[in-house]
Amino acid sequence: MDLARSVAAEVGRPEWVGAPLDPEVEDTRLVTHYFTCLDPAYPGWTYAVTVVRASRAKDVTVNEVVLLPGEGALTAPDWVPWKERLRPGDVGVGDLLPVEEDDERLIPGYAQVPDSELDAEGVDQQMVWELGLGRRQVLSETGREQAAERWYNGESGPRSPIATAAPARCATCGFLTPLAGELRQMFGVCTNEYAPDDGKVVSLDHGCGAHSEVRTPVSKNDPAVPVVDELGYDHIVFDDTAELELVSSDS
Template sequence: MGHDLPVITTARPKPDSATVAAVDAARAALLEEVDAADVGDHLGHVVEGERVVTHLFACTRAGYVGWQWSVTVARASRAKEVTVDEVVLVPGEGAIVAPSWVPYRERIKPGDLSPGDLLPVDDDDPRLVPTYSFGDDPLDADEKAQIRTVAKDLGLGRVRTLSIEGRELAAQRWYDGDGGPDAPIARSAPDSCTTCGFLLRIAGPLSEAFGVCANGDANDDGRVVSFDHGCGAHSEVRLAKKHAPQPRPEHAFDTLTPTDLEEF
């Protein structure tokens, strides 16, 4: 017969009547720290552990809607009086709190850089790979500095170039952006860029999906566009007859002479 595994249960601490009833003591400790005008009604308590209870009071301080004063009290074994452990201000449900911190490097968007701003790229940025490298082994700082020197001596022009991941990220970003097929102007376009005479072809691995618009009248002039992008400035677009400008009437020639005017 197999042995039954022991069942482990975690018992919740029982409420301690003395600490639960210590509302006045908790409020008194709170009023030693903050003004009475900032303290509202008692909102309840939370049993934190054996003979440890946290009492919650509404915060009425301006600008702290939904926040609560938290006063934790405890009672030693066989002691009659409770002691105050801590007094803190905590957010409750619906409280206005600051959004989660996002590093500046992750918050910056295209167009945020101003003249003179610098945005360094990390040495281990996965979007870039060394133009000249020693192989796939990780490189330390000295080896990276040596790579830069070798690349400069060889006249390669660039120390690093796009990795496959960097190229795919750029392609996806362009395709999902204003130059892709889902842009509002593309969805209502009469035809796609792939048949437009203003599309400039590019070289490289992205040449089969993207080009550059060279139409000075188009919104995307000078920008990368996908072949299935489009706009109303397509080189082959033609207006329907009802939208075509109406022909001007023939010129009227004035044949009146001063003599004719005198007769009137």
């Protein structure tokens, strides 16, 4: 016990080694002693000192000294691979985002054909241009589903505050340009420069106040016609001593 405490004090400071906790027998002649850590920077941690005595030896030696987190200890978050840490907008100017060859969001943009129909590089150019428009890979069904779910549940979907307050849906707006392929059944691109989603993908049931059918409201109230009183009279005061009374011709 004393040896373990002294070693813990050498690793930290004597005033940081607190009360001893229950030791743990790891194996024959192998014991780990625990001490509360009083270092203000490590609340909830404990010093763990493992001591051992070799067979037929009289002296006990130190095997390992570490700080271990306890209940309520402040620890670093679990490590997350960089690919899972990425968020929209993280890729900036000059940044490169490698794509794995087995990315489930992509499939080949051409079909496998007999070797006799391939070009010098082993690629069926006709199929490339018909299906992939010159691209080696195109969006897979999984990729389309993930994109559709992300867009539909985002700010450009039907549940955003601006969509719920819109006078009409994007499906009836003249500024909507539908997408190509299967995604055109649910999405299009807004082309109204004054709309908040200009140049962005929006769902057909999205909407905003810049809808093409919005018109300036027409006032239904006609201007009031002035009424001339020909029966009454007015008092006109010129000064403190004179007053002129005007009486209508019918009086």
